[in-house]
Amino acid sequence: MIRLVTDDLRPPAGPPKRHLLSVADLTRDDVERLLGTARTFAASLERHVKKLPTLKGHLVVNLFYESSTRTSSSFELAAKRLSADTLTVKSAGSSVDKGESLKDTALTLGAYDPDVIVIRHPQIGAPQFVARVTDAHVVNAGDGKHQHPTQALLDLYTLQEECGSLEGLHVAIVGDVLHSRVARSLLQAFALVGIRTTLVGPPALLPRELPAETTTDIEAIRDADVVYVLRMQSERMGPGENYVPSLREYSARWGITPERLRPGQKVMHPGPMNRGVEIDSRVADSPDSLITNEVRSGLVVRMAVLYDVLTGGPVGVQALAAAEVA
Numbered sequence: 001m002i003r004l005v006t007d008d009l010r011p012p013a014g015p016p017k018r019h020l021l022s023v024a025d026l027t028r029d030d031v032e033r034l035l036g037t038a039r040t041f042a043a044s045l046e047r048h049v050k051k052l053p054t055l056k057g058h059l060v061v062n063l064f065y066e067s068s069t070r071t072s073s074s075f076e077l078a079a080k081r082l083s084a085d086t087l088t089v090k091s092a093g094s095s096v097d098k099g100e101s102l103k104d105t106a107l108t109l110g111a112y113d114p115d116v117i118v119i120r121h122p123q124i125g126a127p128q129f130v131a132r133v134t135d136a137h138v139v140n141a142g143d144g145k146h147q148h149p150t151q152a153l154l155d156l157y158t159l160q161e162e163c164g165s166l167e168g169l170h171v172a173i174v175g176d177v178l179h180s181r182v183a184r185s186l187l188q189a190f191a192l193v194g195i196r197t198t199l200v201g202p203p204a205l206l207p208r209e210l211p212a213e214t215t216t217d218i219e220a221i222r223d224a225d226v227v228y229v230l231r232m233q234s235e236r237m238g239p240g241e242n243y244v245p246s247l248r249e250y251s252a253r254w255g256i257t258p259e260r261l262r263p264g265q266k267v268m269h270p271g272p273m274n275r276g277v278e279i280d281s282r283v284a285d286s287p288d289s290l291i292t293n294e295v296r297s298g299l300v301v302r303m304a305v306l307y308d309v310l311t312g313g314p315v316g317v318q319a320l321a322a323a324e325v326a
Contacts, residue, residue: 017135021149022188023192024147026149034304038300041300041307051082054083055083055084056082056084057084057085059115061109062086062089063117063130065091070295071120071142079116081299082306082307114136115310118139118141120143121143127139127143146184149185153301154297154301155270157300163266169194169225171228172200174229175229175254177201177205177210177230200216202216202254218253225266226265232277250277251276255277256283257282258280266289267284267286267291269291269294271291
């Protein structure tokens with residue numbers, strides 16, 4: 001279930017808050033509920049009036065310590081589609097530049113009584129910390145190379161919309177698995193719904209502790225139903241750390257090109273893409289690419305997550321009925 005975190009720094013003022021901090025906190029029933037809620041919201045966006053009054057009067061704060069386009073914009077739009085008030089705070093240009101700690105930033109934002117804080121941070125465990133020092137529901141939008149649960153959920157939604165049943169699908173995840181929070185969340189999410197995973201990439205970027213079959217042979221992707229491409233995350237590599245001889249050699253050996261794919265084989269990428277490195281533009285822009293679908297899925301899945309942490313259940317018909325007169 002979505003994790004209940006109690007504040008170990010002070011006595012809780014009421015029942016424990018619902019948070020989404022990790023895919024590990026979810027059950028298969030949780031996943032199915034969230035995907036079902038997302039599907040309901042997707043239907044609502046087909047209407048002339050797209051805004052729902054569901055979270056009117058609630059405040060959603062987006063706190064981003066790392067650069068983001070897709071995640072930040074989709075969370076902001078998701079909150080607005082549900083009629084919530086939004087406040088976006090980026091570390092650049094804020095008091096973080098003056099040395100303010102995460103605790104003080106969280107306490108400052110907590111003084112505004114937000115209902116939800118969506119946080120992206122380079123340090124593992126930052127969302128858990130914010131959940132302890134504020135009274136808000138907290139959603140992890142990415143912490144270091146640890147977790148990115150909403151990305152995993154939107155990818156499940158994308159796969160379900162494209163393939164129908166998820167049980168028995170085979171997905172090859174290719175690239176920099178070592179530094180990828182997306183890969184870690186995907187492995188947990190795929191295990192919940194019965195998707196088989198193969199990790200493919202350079203030996204130095206394939207951590208042995210992850211529960212999946214691994215190979216350095218790029219030809220292995222031909223056996224998969226879907227190829228999920230990861231970029232090289234240089235921002236998480238220390239000075240002087242060389243995991244591959246060069247990006248040119250990486251692209252030559254592990255880049256996803258049309259020649260390496262079967263006809264009709266689907267391709268995904270969480271973004272941002274480095275065209276010409278991990279993925280060929282002909283692949284990224286092909287009819288079999290689900291990359292744009294993932295972006296669309298991100299909106300409705302994040303609507304579902306915001307709704308779920310605040311209400312604890314699937315969306316009812318009342319919200320959609322209200323949309324007719326909103």
